[in-house]
Amino acid sequence: MRDRMAILLLPLAASAVLPLAVFRANRIAAGQPHGLVDTLGPGAAGLALGALALVIGALLALHRPVLRVAVAAGLLVGLILLMGWGAARLAADAPPQARVGPGTGFWIALACAGLLVIDGMTRLRPGPALRLALVALAVGAGWLILGSGALAQLSVLQEYQNRSGAFWREGAKHLWLAFGSFGVAMLAGVPAGILLTRLPRIRPAVLNLLTMVQTIPSIALFGMLIVPLGWVAANLPGAAALGIRGIGMAPAFVALFLYSLLPIVANTVAGLTGVPRSVTEAADGMGLTARQRMLRVDIPLALPVILTAARIVLVQNIGMATVGALIGAGGFGTFVFQGVGQTATDLILLGALPTVALAFLTSAVMDALIAMLPGAAR
Amino acid sequence: MIRFESVSKVYDGIAVVDDVSLTLERGTITAVVGTSGSGKSTLLRMVNRLVEPTAGRVLLDGTDTASVPAADLRRRIGYVIQDHGLFPHWTAARNIATVPGLLGWPRAAIDARVRELMLMLQLDPDVIGPRFPHELSGGQAQRVGVARALAARPEVLLMDEPFGALDPVIRQQAQTDLRKLQQQLGTTVMLVTHDMAEAIRLGDRIAVMRAGRIDQFAPPAEIIAAPATGFVADLLGEGDRAFRYLSLQPAARLARPGAADGPVLPADATMADALAEMIWSGRDRLPVAGPDGHPAGVCTRDDLIRAGRPG
């Protein structure tokens, strides 16, 4: 087991001789790689190398997963802080439009540290409550590091500082898009699923229709909704006042809602039909009314399956909401597409990184919640 | 008292229960036996209206069950099924508390009742109570299922192959426990089984079903002594009849004054037990214990063999 991960120590060691940072004269110029010594200066580079040797030694010597995870997590945080410090050093005597970003060495070392943490975690098998706590810890640590300004000279954060107001504004829109459409889809999809379990005859037709919606490429669906929603806004009294428009939030919201329906409806049906017959029979025989059975037995038992759909939908929505920027819905995609237009990689990252982080966090939290359901070992 | 009056159930033009009239006396166990698909479960499920009769009516203590709202009716009737049907997301204790909860009993009364039932069924409330069904053995789950059915002190208990999933040793224990429990509580029990031995062992009366009809409804001894149809006789099994008959009668009944060597036969042993003991220990006379546990007389082989033939 340990040997499998020891293979990671090789690239980790090798990363020290690869470029730690990439310096660019401006945000879209070609980058010049800078090695460890170049970036940190001889003194700090020596210290960093010593620390890296210590870490590798510790990982070879330590066997308890807890300790290995702690060392790897320390390596992860240390690397990031080191990168921030190096970036500040390189940027110190460069003109303001110059940019410093991470180099291949950093990325490789980061990937190794990340994999070591993940491997240790899977081996530790933390319970759901501990997992939630660890997620909170990671978020807190990230918040502290970003808030401390230690990384302020990194190119992505330079992009952030140039548009911090817009970042949070678009972030809020992104959350509203992803979670709002998810919420409405749950409100519509779960009852629809319940209904379909009682109407087995129309079930295949409805599920096939929703599957078809799912296969429409997102940008096409977003575009397809502009015309009908514009029509509704123009012709249905009060619709425009409620924020229904052909462009902007409404079509993106509706598109994400439509995409969300299939997993939610299908899993609700699967969850409900998966309740063992003996259990429903017993519930009826005990004298639970139809409503009581639904609320106390059927839905709780289907819940893990429904929540699995919720997790899928949330992650899917968080990713797909980026495309909404193309039809004026805003969200983190705004930075991605502006960045593409400007060929500014850092701006693309400013949109992409929070999206990925958000999806990852949501997935981890949902996983933990599902595992916390009573009788979850079923 | 449960009374079926010309009850039928028709599915797709086929009467799976066909004009059945039957009266189950209060405080007795009625075993319904028959081959698979003969309509036993359907008949049982018409009592608590999980199945509505196509024709006829079912009376519970003189009241037509159709006149009572189904949910209310079911809360007054205990129901035990083969796969126990425990709610997997609730602990054993919460499962047992289901019907009292539905009836709105006060919390304390429910807790006390759950404890009482668990002790009655030899389940440690502190150990088993907080466990989820997937953490229970088959026998424990079955007993939790029985406790749940009895929780609200129903006068009627419906059991559909309640011991079907248990291994033979535990099954026998469960049968003995049920008999004791029933005597203690005075519950009217309707029990479906396809095991004739179980029916004979537990039933005060046995209803033999075939293709939706009752072939015979009589006490076990009468069923054995005089099977009404070839089907009933087949169910009994030709070779086993004498032993089944012996197993219904207490050996103490044959005790006559005298003495014999060897271990004493317990007071509650049946004649079948006595014969088996004679064969196994090579004796032809056994001392039989009286109610106080001391030898009260002897039982002889000749007496036993005579007693194994009805009439």
Add this chain to the structure above:
Amino acid sequence: MIRSVLLSAVTAAALATSAHAQVVVSSKIDTEGGVLGEMIRAVLENAGIETENRLQLGGTPVVRQALLAGEIDIYPEYTGNAAFFFNRAEDPLWKDAGAAYAEAKKLDQEENDVVWLTPAPANNTWGIALRTDVAEPAGVRTLSDFGKWVSDGGEVKLAASSEFVNSAPALPSFQAAYGFTLGADQLIVLSGGDTAATIQAAANGTSGANAAMVYGTDGQIAFSDLTVLEDDKQVQPVYQPAPVVRAEVLAEHPEIEGLLQPVFEKLTLETLQDLNGKVQVEGIPAADVAQEFLTANDLLN
């Protein structure tokens, strides 16, 4: 429950109507859209006209649809695009700046009640840029100069996308009009390459490149010491940026026309390159770049 829904609907309606009294300023999602849009917004706000910010809304079809649907009120558009809006891409008229603007203005006014305001004297179309250190000594300023120079044996190596090299209205039509031919050894074809890549190649002299396919107002040009060669024979359709505004809104705020005219008149090719470059290359927010330009040119107040 129903009452609270109704109530919130009414509040939303009230908000929406009050919001619509504002002029909704929009733009396309690209860099220049951001810069021009911010300028329009700053000028209107400065003149006391309340605006709603819907800048960098999306691609051309999205923004255009939004304008026609009345969801936005004003945004910068390119004259050449009118050829596509009115299905007249084949018409040679679009290659003449004045005629193209007049036609776009006329068609949009008649069909859509949309008014084209004064355009900028800049043409953001497909073109060729030469390294300034090559162009200046050789005296090459226009594509006619370039054609002659190349034919006379001028050493050129053009970085371009394969689309530019192969599609008829692009390089082939330049070669036909200006009488030059580039051989395979004079071309660096970056398949799927965009202008960022071609400009970088020419600026860095990658593989000997000294010329690049560009869009006229590309922000990188100013930072790369490249000279965009004038399309003096008007081979390409002209893409002049101009504010387009819904007539209804213009009637309500007729001063908009006079407010924006001096601003757009100042936006030459080089100025736009410079402003776009500040956003794209230096990473300065478009709003700041617009504000700085307007202040420096005394266009506010």
